[in-house]
Amino acid sequence: RTLDSLGPLGSKTVIVRCDLNVPLATDENGAKSITDDGRIRASLTTIRELREAGARIVLISHLGRPEGAPDERFSLRPVAARMAELLGAPVGFVDETVGEAAAAAVAALSDGDVLLLENLRFNPGETSKDDAARGAFAAQLAALGDAFVSDGFGVVHRKQASVYDLAKLLPSAAGRLVAAELEVLERLTEKADRPYAVVLGGSKVSDKLGVIAHLIERVDTLLVGGGMVFTFLAAQGHAVGASLLEEDQLDTVRGYLEQAVSRGVRIVLPTDIVVAESFAADAAHEVVPADAIESSSFGAAGLGLDIGPDSAAAFAAAINDSATVFWNGPMGVFEMAAFAEGTRTVAQALTDTEGFTVVGGGDSAAAVRALGFADDAFGHISTGGGASLEFLEGKSLPGLEVLA
Ligand code: 3PG
Numbered sequence: 001r002t003l004d005s006l007g008p009l010g011s012k013t014v015i016v017r018c019d020l021n022v023p024l025a026t027d028e029n030g031a032k033s034i035t036d037d038g039r040i041r042a043s044l045t046t047i048r049e050l051r052e053a054g055a056r057i058v059l060i061s062h063l064g065r066p067e068g069a070p071d072e073r074f075s076l077r078p079v080a081a082r083m084a085e086l087l088g089a090p091v092g093f094v095d096e097t098v099g100e101a102a103a104a105a106v107a108a109l110s111d112g113d114v115l116l117l118e119n120l121r122f123n124p125g126e127t128s129k130d131d132a133a134r135g136a137f138a139a140q141l142a143a144l145g146d147a148f149v150s151d152g153f154g155v156v157h158r159k160q161a162s163v164y165d166l167a168k169l170l171p172s173a174a175g176r177l178v179a180a181e182l183e184v185l186e187r188l189t190e191k192a193d194r195p196y197a198v199v200l201g202g203s204k205v206s207d208k209l210g211v212i213a214h215l216i217e218r219v220d221t222l223l224v225g226g227g228m229v230f231t232f233l234a235a236q237g238h239a240v241g242a243s244l245l246e247e248d249q250l251d252t253v254r255g256y257l258e259q260a261v262s263r264g265v266r267i268v269l270p271t272d273i274v275v276a277e278s279f280a281a282d283a284a285h286e287v288v289p290a291d292a293i294e295s296s297s298f299g300a301a302g303l304g305l306d307i308g309p310d311s312a313a314a315f316a317a318a319i320n321d322s323a324t325v326f327w328n329g330p331m332g333v334f335e336m337a338a339f340a341e342g343t344r345t346v347a348q349a350l351t352d353t354e355g356f357t358v359v360g361g362g363d364s365a366a367a368v369r370a371l372g373f374a375d376d377a378f379g380h381i382s383t384g385g386g387a388s389l390e391f392l393e394g395k396s397l398p399g400l401e402v403l404a
Contacts, residue, residue, distance in 0.1 A: 021062055
């Protein structure tokens with residue numbers, strides 16, 4: 001159900017679940033700043049449309065993973081300020097989610113006003129595994145509005161009160177961001193132009209097992225970088241020094257490598273690695289062959305922090321040869337300049353290729369923006385990390401299921 005199914009929304013109070021979970025940095029004086037506002041910008045289309053329709057808008061979101069109680073470090077207050085700048089209109093903020101102050105702030109809204117409530121996860125009911133606890137919190141949220149718009153794509157894979165239970169209590173619909181994200185991801189799952197390449201990175205292979213198993217049956221090329229690559233290299237029998245390694249996944253990864261061969265899927269692993277003496281921005285580092293990581297001057301103590309230049313060039317060539325590319329997860333520790341080149345080269349290749357490119361994930365999106373790439377240089381930048389991976393995995397996502 002899309003926004004249009006809700007009928008005229010003038011003077012109606014509409015609760016909009018956004019994913020305003022943005023990365024924050026705190027300076028030495030304790031002042032917080034938003035380091036990537038992509039998720040705030042992505043939420044504006046729906047908000048603008050609702051304002052034009054004369055709705056009274058109550059935004060709800062989580063930020064980070066506080067433990068069910070107020071915690072100033074995870075306050076959404078800085079997000080309200082940034083949203084007001086981007087929207088060019090005031091965005092009210094109230095430092096509770098449900099309760100008297102929240103209800104009074106909602107009741108004071110006029111047509112077209114926007115109010116952001118405090119972090120949903122300050123309330124234990126939001127993420128509770130207990131249906132009754134979640135339901136009770138959802139009922140408190142529902143009491144604040146006349147209709148519900150689900151637009152937090154990054155969180156639709158979570159069965160949480162504001163994502164799932166609330167949608168059952170009010171007339172509900174998907175917002176414009178959720179609809180746009182689905183259109184792109186459906187294109188990838190149902191009618192991707194071939195050759196189709198997926199680039200996976202990030203630190204943990206265990207987070208990506210489901211998606212790898214699913215993609216091996218569907219893609220032409222799987223390029224693997226990031227911290228998870230060392231488990232692949234170890235599965236091939238290579239020593240990886242002190243690099244990140246998930247020993248308990250070695251057999252699974254070996255299975256994927258064999259399956260790829262039998263299915264004719266090309267798995268491209270790096271052939272060279274940037275190995276560092278320690279995990280530090282100014283650590284000494286060298287490029288060594290991926291099958292001889294311990295040959296660096298740091299011996300078995302060296303740790304791989306990026307794919308090497310030959311690998312980055314090979315990844316770029318494979319990306320250029322593809323008609324569709326999905327990328328999730330940085331190739332190295334891009335936050336440190338010395339280990340950002342692999343991620344930069346892959347991002348550059350995605351922007352150069354004529355194929356349709358999708359960047360999935362909060363981290364990958366933050367990485368390309370931090371490296372100076374413009375959003376419109378890519379076919380689509382998804383606001384969802386876990387959500388886009390679970391969608392590609394073919395899983396049923398609770399936040400979408402409930403709107404069907
Ligand atoms: C994300 O950053 O992927 C979403 O905001 C979901 O956050 P979560 O993983 O803490 O549920």
